[in-house]
Amino acid sequence: MxxxxxxxxxxxxxxxxxxxxxxxxxxxFGMILFAALGKDPVRTIAIIFWDPLTNDFSRSELLVKxxxxxxxxVGLALGFRAGVWNxxxxxxxxxxxxxxxxxxxxxxxxxxxxxxxxxxxxxAAAGAAWALIPAILRIRFNANxxxxxxxxxxxxxxWLSALVTGPLRDPDGFNFPESRIFHDSAxxxxxxxxxxxxxxxxxALAAVVIGWLALERHEYGFSLKLFGQAPRAARFAGYREAxxxxxxxxVSGGLAGLAxxxxxxxxxxxxxxxxxxxxxxxxxxxxxxxRLHPGGILLASAxxxxxxxxxxxxxxxxxxxxxxxxxxxGMLLFFLLGMDVFSRYRLAPSKALAARRAQGGAA
Amino acid sequence: xxxxxxxxxxxxxxxxxAATPLVFAAIGELVVEKAGVLNLxxxxxxxxxxxxxxxxxxxxxxxxxxxxxxxxxxxxxxxxxxxxxxxxMSNQVATGLALxxxxxxxxxxxxxxxxxxxxxxxxxLSIPGLSDLPVxxxxxxxxxxxxxxxxxxxxxVWWLLNRSRAGLVLRAVGENHDAAHAIGYRVVAIRxxxxxFGGACAGVGGAYxxxxxxxxxxEGMTAGRGWIALAIVVFASWKPWRAFLGxxxxxxxxxxxxxxxxxxxxxxxxxxxxxxxIVTIVVLVIISADKAxxxxxxxxxxxxxxxxxx
Numbered sequence: 001m002x003x004x005x006x007x008x009x010x011x012x013x014x015x016x017x018x019x020x021x022x023x024x025x026x027x028x029f030g031m032i033l034f035a036a037l038g039k040d041p042v043r044t045i046a047i048i049f050w051d052p053l054t055n056d057f058s059r060s061e062l063l064v065k066x067x068x069x070x071x072x073x074v075g076l077a078l079g080f081r082a083g084v085w086n087x088x089x090x091x092x093x094x095x096x097x098x099x100x101x102x103x104x105x106x107x108x109x110x111x112x113x114x115x116x117x118x119x120x121x122x123x124a125a126a127g128a129a130w131a132l133i134p135a136i137l138r139i140r141f142n143a144n145x146x147x148x149x150x151x152x153x154x155x156x157x158x159w160l161s162a163l164v165t166g167p168l169r170d171p172d173g174f175n176f177p178e179s180r181i182f183h184d185s186a187x188x189x190x191x192x193x194x195x196x197x198x199x200x201x202x203x204a205l206a207a208v209v210i211g212w213l214a215l216e217r218h219e220y221g222f223s224l225k226l227f228g229q230a231p232r233a234a235r236f237a238g239y240r241e242a243x244x245x246x247x248x249x250x251v252s253g254g255l256a257g258l259a260x261x262x263x264x265x266x267x268x269x270x271x272x273x274x275x276x277x278x279x280x281x282x283x284x285x286x287x288x289x290x291r292l293h294p295g296g297i298l299l300a301s302a303x304x305x306x307x308x309x310x311x312x313x314x315x316x317x318x319x320x321x322x323x324x325x326x327x328x329x330g331m332l333l334f335f336l337l338g339m340d341v342f343s344r345y346r347l348a349p350s351k352a353l354a355a356r357r358a359q360g361g362a363a
Numbered sequence: 364x365x366x367x368x369x370x371x372x373x374x375x376x377x378x379x380x381a382a383t384p385l386v387f388a389a390i391g392e393l394v395v396e397k398a399g400v401l402n403l404x405x406x407x408x409x410x411x412x413x414x415x416x417x418x419x420x421x422x423x424x425x426x427x428x429x430x431x432x433x434x435x436x437x438x439x440x441x442x443x444x445x446x447x448x449x450x451x452m453s454n455q456v457a458t459g460l461a462l463x464x465x466x467x468x469x470x471x472x473x474x475x476x477x478x479x480x481x482x483x484x485x486x487x488l489s490i491p492g493l494s495d496l497p498v499x500x501x502x503x504x505x506x507x508x509x510x511x512x513x514x515x516x517x518x519x520v521w522w523l524l525n526r527s528r529a530g531l532v533l534r535a536v537g538e539n540h541d542a543a544h545a546i547g548y549r550v551v552a553i554r555x556x557x558x559x560f561g562g563a564c565a566g567v568g569g570a571y572x573x574x575x576x577x578x579x580x581x582e583g584m585t586a587g588r589g590w591i592a593l594a595i596v597v598f599a600s601w602k603p604w605r606a607f608l609g610x611x612x613x614x615x616x617x618x619x620x621x622x623x624x625x626x627x628x629x630x631x632x633x634x635x636x637x638x639x640x641i642v643t644i645v646v647l648v649i650i651s652a653d654k655a656x657x658x659x660x661x662x663x664x665x666x667x668x669x670x671x672x673x
Contacts, residue, residue: 150587
């Protein structure tokens with residue numbers, strides 16, 4: 001029999017091979033799942049992972065879906081490293097869309113290059129403020145930030161729905177629950193002609209670089225890691241927990257809010273109740289898949305965007321239920337967390353087996 | 364406002380229906396946490412229980428078989444969590460989240476063909492004579508059997524935790540797993556059993572939603588109730604009867620806001636729908652504010668992985 005034996009330090013090989021193995025295992029079990037649903041497993045996997053790479057439009061869509069995932073996940077990685085669990089990025093994304101969108105609608109039909117920066121600022125500030133609610137409640141009242149940030153997702157969703165049926169409703173929209181379509185100055189410039197890929201992708205890249213600098217090359221990143229691994233040592237070293245919680249929650253909320261504004265002012269183009277599609281939750285998977293490392297997150301968000309686009313393709317071509325892709329993504333997170341054990345432990349023969357072997361050797 | 368539209372007895376009955384799924388989910392999670400494990404996948408286990416109960420009831424025609432299926436489905440999903448966190452020692456917070464994401468997707472996938480079909484009526488226990496009493500009859504003696512089961516479950520868990528040897532061992536594992544291991548208790552096995560129990564309870568709670576409360580299948584129908592159940596456990600300071608009370612308070616909030624909506628209060632309905640979530644936050648803040656008390660009540664090893672060295 002085999003048993004687990006603790007490694008003296010994390011295995012570097014397994015730390016990075018783990019995610020790749022997890023993706024491979026997800027493909028295998030995904031094929032079993034698709035076969036069970038009566039679909040051709042090989043073809044379905046090909047549609048999800050290969051077809052989107054074969055034409056220009058879906059390649060550009062990778063940028064559209066990868067941008068919010070990457071922005072949010074970089075922010076989440078800060079907190080996750082410090083043991084600050086912001087699970088409500090979806091809510092901060094929604095509030096960012098509301099604030100950014102409302103700022104754009106407030107100056108409806110006014111042209112100017114300042115309109116978009118103002119919207120982005122409003123969105124990021126609102127997302128940060130929304131995330132600071134659980135942060136402050138944790139610091140001041142010891143309330144669990146997981147539950148509070150999650151409850152605020154539902155509140156934000158209902159708020160968006162209330163606003164687009166109320167004050168932000170399109171006056172000429174025949175009472176449909178949606179806002180006006182943003183005017184040109186309030187719409188993100190397109191990066192690649194003829195696609196939906198917008199300049200937000202550049203902001204995501206910038207977030208990756210700045211996030212890398214902050215985490216790997218700045219004391220701030222060190223304080224986060226220290227808090228995550230040895231909170232007592234961090235306190236003795238003079239780092240204040242309140243600061244770590246406020247900063248990591250605030251920054252991740254701000255990035256999620258920015259992603260929300262981008263989504264509203266980019267591919268969606270207006271405020272609608274269906275604007276949030278779960279990027280805030282998928283970004284949690286992306287953050288773990290990328291090993292809480294900005295570079296890894298960039299790759300992970302591209303892969304996750306691929307499954308979104310490929311998933312849409314599979315829905316059309318294979319009549320695969322929409323939810324099958326969430327199952328697929330959930331499986332990926334499971335395998336990833338399961339693989340993690342092998343970077344901290346190694347497989348070793350059980351004591352009985354080792355003893356028997358030693359005896360055999362002696363005889 | 365026309366208050367005569369409100370029927371106090373009907374409101375009380377609605378309150379019981381709203382609270383019962385929360386009782387199941389919260390009591391199950393309470394046992395898990397008493398064993399020192401934090402399973403954030405309650406929402407996922409509930410929704411899988413909801414669709415399993417609904418689908419199997421449709422296929423078999425029997426709500427009892429449906430409830431059993433929900434129990435098994437919830438426990439199966441919990442089994443996955445137990446394997447990950449107890450055998451592979453994965454991070455409990457991340458694994459619980461994965462369980463919720465996976466469960467929501469799985470339920471939506473299985474549930475696709477079942478959307479919009481009404482569920483067969485859930486049998487109500489009626490006691491001849493007693494059930495026909497005015498006021499008291501509908502309030503006390505005319506519920507479905509799961510309402511009574513939720514009471515028995517709460518009492519049973521209270522007895523188990525506070526009056527039985529097994530409960531003492533379970534609490535020991537949750538308070539200090541190294542000490543419990545040193546005296547010879549099998550920490551992983553005991554925790555796995557607690558996790559499975561919690562999953563089964565969450566599954567039944569979910570099925571109560573799709574078979575009694577709704578009664579139909581809607582994607583994402585748990586709407587955060589699994590998370591509210593987690594908050595109830597904190598609110599209850601890990602005490603079963605207080606969790607029961609907490610479930611009724613949260614059930615009461617959701618019924619109150621529904622009745623206000625029905626009365627046509629001049630606020631957009633979305634703002635009223637926010638109340639259960641906001642109340643959850645407020646209650647969490649009040650309960651957690653006293654740090655010393657919160658630390659005294661919470662199981663000391665909550666969320667900490669156990670690895671038997673040597």
